[in-house]
Amino acid sequence: MEIEIISFGKIAEFMANQRLTVDGIKTTAQLKDFLEQEFPPLAGIKYKLALNKTIIQETVELKSGDTVAIMPPFSGG
Amino acid sequence: MASERYHRQLILKGFGEEAQLKLASAKVLVIGVGGLGCPALQYLAAAGIGHLGLVDDDTVALSNLHRQVLYTTTDIGKLKVEVAAERLVEMNPEIEIITYPTYIQRNNILNLIQDYHIVLDGTDNFETRYIINDACALLNIPLVFAAVDGYEGQLAIFNIKDDNGICTNYRDLFPIPPKKGEIPNCAENGVLGVLPGIIGSLAAAEVIKLITEIGKPLINRLLHYNILTLQQYELNMSSGSDYTLPHTVADFLKMEDNNSCEIDSYLEIDATQLKQIQQKPSTLIIDVREEFEVPLLNPDLYKKIPMSKLDEFLAQEVTAYHVIFICQHGIRSITAAENFHKKYGTSKKVYSLKGGIAKWRNHLTI
Structure with a gap:
């Protein structure tokens, strides 16, 4: 399965936008676990996932070709 | 109302005298008169928002000047709200400007915001942003949220129901405040001066759109903006369930803001x-x-x-x-x-x- 990853802010510093080929990952929760293992700094940051440009509030199923955006909070002014 | 002042927006299709009167009777509170607040206030004052409140307890510093464009080198050390009010009155003496040289806290925010129709959050730290969010949600006051980080910005509007009756707030994005040090601020991470200029101006535009009911304001949508690529990315928001907001003033006042780390680590x-x-x-x-x-x-x-x-x-x-x-x-x-x-x-x-x-x-x- 192929997932497009788009990252922002501090997260983009260690996880560039990329197409990931992942096998055995069926849900956003599994994707989170996978990304936090591949990119350990992610586990130390609060972030929100958006699936195909919609923020998700609970675990949802993924399908090939989905785009997952990973957004950290910004506080600066 | 001196219609010549507003002539170029009065003649806009879909704007006119009616929209201008709405602006004149609007009360908008801008919290944080820094990189985001300065450009937002310039356009809000120029457009003729009738009543503008300015909240900031900070004084002008040299390192502010590359992005906080209401201030000059001779203003260093002066209270930001006072300098800003002076400049804005020069720009438009027909509007009312009220200054609050105050640091926003849980015990003073409700009194500050209750008389305003819209709050614009241009502050620079998570603690204040969560207090503003929770207070606006409690009093059901529309909140225009603007924030920057490095070369990127975020913009959203909270506490307004969309066509489906959905109403979101910042905790639907990030239920729990980040720990100190988890996300850098401008002093640590740097910011290109023009970035808050753009995001602050967009925030002002959203305020004007909300008041005059023109266009499609950014309700329940989070806009992300990258100044290096000029790319915008928009995310649709929905209500989350993994947090609770206070339903009474007493509960609001009791909430803990101390989000620093557990004491046993450092x-x-x-x-x-x-x-x-x-x-x-x-x-x-x-x-x-x-x-x-x-x-x-x-x-x-x-x-x-x-x-x-x-x-x-x-x-x-x-x-x-x-x-x-x-x-x-x-x-x-x-x-x-x-x-x-x-x-x-x-x-x-x-x-x-x-x-x-x-x-x-x-x-x-x-």
């Missing part, structure tokens, strides 16, 4: 405590600023290990028992202290100098 200390710990045997003070950062401190007393080399340092064994991390503003030092604690656990005492060298430079040895 301690935040001031310069006096630093001096006391310094006297103890087996103490090591580590300056995690990069090589180019000033003021330079005595390298015999403050071991220089820049954040960029912290991992190498953590790979070695440290013999000292008390380990104090310092940096420019006390934020990177928290990250360093956390990482250090992860390796050594409770076998060592770890500290971070709160406020950093910028705050305590007269207490440190050059």
